[in-house]
Amino acid sequence: xxxxxxxxxxxxxxxxxxxxxxxxxxxxxxxxxxxxxxxxxxxxxxxxxxxxxxxxxxxxxxxxxxxxxxxxxxxxxxxxxxxxxxxxxxxxxxxxxxxxxxxxxxxxxxxxxxxxxxxxxxxxxxxxxxxxxxxxxxxxxxxxxxxxxxxxxxxxxxxxxxxxxxxxxxxxxxxxxxxxxxxxxxxxxxxxxxxxxxxxxxxxxxxxxxxxxxxxxxxxxxxxxxxxxxxxxxxxxxxxxxxxxxxxxxxxxxxxxxxxxxxxxxxxxxxxxxxxxxxxxxxxxxxxxxxxxxxxxxxxxxxxxxxxxxxxx
Numbered sequence: 001x002x003x004x005x006x007x008x009x010x011x012x013x014x015x016x017x018x019x020x021x022x023x024x025x026x027x028x029x030x031x032x033x034x035x036x037x038x039x040x041x042x043x044x045x046x047x048x049x050x051x052x053x054x055x056x057x058x059x060x061x062x063x064x065x066x067x068x069x070x071x072x073x074x075x076x077x078x079x080x081x082x083x084x085x086x087x088x089x090x091x092x093x094x095x096x097x098x099x100x101x102x103x104x105x106x107x108x109x110x111x112x113x114x115x116x117x118x119x120x121x122x123x124x125x126x127x128x129x130x131x132x133x134x135x136x137x138x139x140x141x142x143x144x145x146x147x148x149x150x151x152x153x154x155x156x157x158x159x160x161x162x163x164x165x166x167x168x169x170x171x172x173x174x175x176x177x178x179x180x181x182x183x184x185x186x187x188x189x190x191x192x193x194x195x196x197x198x199x200x201x202x203x204x205x206x207x208x209x210x211x212x213x214x215x216x217x218x219x220x221x222x223x224x225x226x227x228x229x230x231x232x233x234x235x236x237x238x239x240x241x242x243x244x245x246x247x248x249x250x251x252x253x254x255x256x257x258x259x260x261x262x263x264x265x266x267x268x269x270x271x272x273x274x275x276x277x278x279x280x281x282x283x284x285x286x287x288x289x290x291x292x293x294x295x296x297x298x299x300x301x302x303x304x305x306x307x308x309x310x311x312x313x
Contacts, residue, residue, distance in 0.1 A: 030206050030308040032258075034300035037105050037265045038212045038232065041091070044203045047154050050097045051199070051210055051230075052106040053113055054265065055090060056083040060188065063266045064275075071268075076189040080104055082112045090303065091117065098157065098199050099123035100212020101164065102130055102178075104191035105265055114140060122150075122157065126194020129178040130186065146197055146220070158200040160221065164193055165214040165232070166239035200224055205310040209251060211260065215240060218250050225252030227311045233259040233284040244287040253292045256308065258300060259284055269302045 031043040040051040058080075059071045087109060094117040099107055107127055111134035114121055120140050121131060128141040142150070146161030166172060176192040198220075199210045209226035214237040229251055237243040248254070262280040263273050277299070285297050298306065 029310050030203055031305055032308060033305045034302055036263050036302050038100060038261045048094050050094045052100055052212055053097065053109055054105045055087050055109050057265050057268060060266050064264050066267050066271055069267055074188060077187055079185045080108045080188050082109050084112055087112060093117055094119035097121045099127045101196040102126045102191055102194040104188050106212055108191055111136060124195045126178045126192065129181050132181045133184040156202045160198040160200060162196040162198045162217055163215045164196045165236040167236055170239050200226060206308055216247060218246060221250045226254050228256045228308055229254040230258050230260045232261040233280055234261050235280060245291045248292045253295055256296050256298060257288055258298045
């Protein structure tokens with residue numbers, strides 16, 4: 001019943017669950033907005049951090065499309081074009097942008113957002129070289145490979161080596177990288193993975209562990225015990241041995257888990273996601289309940305803000 005409440009009442013249910021964390025709740029300070037796919041906007045005081053802000057949600061051939069979506073159909077050989085009007089309506093400032101990997105559904109809107117806001121971008125060599133192709137200057141780019149642990153005054157970020165989802169029935173493998181700046185502009189297919197990362201973002205009173213895929217390197221997560229886990233839950237998680245059980249155990253059974261990367265990102269924000277919730281989110285909630293009954297799960301709705309409580313040290 002509790003899982004259905006989270007789905008049915010959306011943000012109201014989210015506020016309810018975070019409001020009853022026994023002995024750990026104080027003032028609500030961290031504001032989070034789900035941008036779809038693995039994308040987030042996080043506000044802590046005057047600080048704004050974006051994670052994988054893919055907002056354009058192109059109608060891309062090759063996945064589940066809606067006949068009610070009358071927009072242009074894109075091929076992977078088409079040049080990627082951001083929906084700047086939509087981005088401008090949702091993003092007015094950003095201080096930092098964290099990018100898990102360089103596929104189009106994670107990186108392709110970052111060039112426009114970085115240019116618009118002047119945000120600093122943390123990502124792989126491939127991510128940074130793609131951004132250089134779009135004219136983003138070096139002083140906005142922090143190139144990382146995993147293992148770095150940087151402080152930026154009001155927050156810090158630990159960069160964690162990771163691996164991509166096991167797509168195509170575990171046949172996915174892509175070692176392509178950009179060690180030099182690629183040609184501009186990029187086609188959608190030119191946004192190669194370029195290696196995968198996770199991020200542990202430490203705010204003053206919360207720690208958030210982010211995922212950009214449905215996979216992880218278990219040994220790299222040893223000792224990483226976040227308050228909030230943004231867990232990838234698309235169906236490719238089923239290709240991984242005891243995915244949810246191992247993930248929650250290794251990360252110390254976080255107080256809050258938020259499922260991500262479950263939505264159909266080929267349709268606009270206002271289109272129904274009921275099928276994705278039924279086939280991906282609800283089974284994941286049952287997996288969490290089976291191994292971590294005390295963990296609270298917040299199912300986010302697109303573009304709706306919710307608060308994460310302050311956690312006592």
